Amino acid sequence: MMNNKLFLKTLKSVLDKENEPLSNYANMTAIINEFFDELNWVGFYFVKNNSLYLGPFQGKVACTNIPYGKGVCGTTLAIKKTILVDDVHSFEGHIACDSASQSEIVIPIFKNDNIVALLDIDSPKLNRFTQNDKNILEEACHILESIL
Numbered sequence: 001m002m003n004n005k006l007f008l009k010t011l012k013s014v015l016d017k018e019n020e021p022l023s024n025y026a027n028m029t030a031i032i033n034e035f036f037d038e039l040n041w042v043g044f045y046f047v048k049n050n051s052l053y054l055g056p057f058q059g060k061v062a063c064t065n066i067p068y069g070k071g072v073c074g075t076t077l078a079i080k081k082t083i084l085v086d087d088v089h090s091f092e093g094h095i096a097c098d099s100a101s102q103s104e105i106v107i108p109i110f111k112n113d114n115i116v117a118l119l120d121i122d123s124p125k126l127n128r129f130t131q132n133d134k135n136i137l138e139e140a141c142h143i144l145e146s147i148l
Helices: 004-014 021-035 071-079 131-145
Strands: 041-048 051-059 065-067 083-085 103-111 114-123
Touching (some): 021 041, 021 051, 021 114, 021 131, 051 071, 071 103, 103 131
Antiparallel strands (some): 041 051, 051 065, 083 103
16 A cells, blocks of 8 residues: 555655756656556646647657547546546547556646646556545645646
8 A cells, every 4th residue: 555645745855846847747757656556657748739748757658749638638638627537448539558558547737727737647457546546646736736
């Protein structure tokens, strides 16, 4: 079982407003990848001109551009809230960058009430992400948002 307090403490100790923003995003992917089991992709997509562009990540080669409203990430951008998908094959329009992915969670990152990025996490296990995972990952994203 993951230690949520240690996870958040680690994030707070590594992420810093004085760092280059890209470095904070990159370190956050590494910390998530270290603390969470059964993941095959952790990364960020940045918003530009209402599309999503690949940012720092850990995992296999990924889609570099995702249009607004397409796939889980594009849908998250459109609805502006976290999406947790137990089975990506049941999500209409799912974009399969890694055929091993079975479940996914995507969390928007806000700055001044605008989405600036998305945290995208995939797992090769169905039903991998729990409500507790959603809550702790949203809290982690709030830590990142506080230093943007």
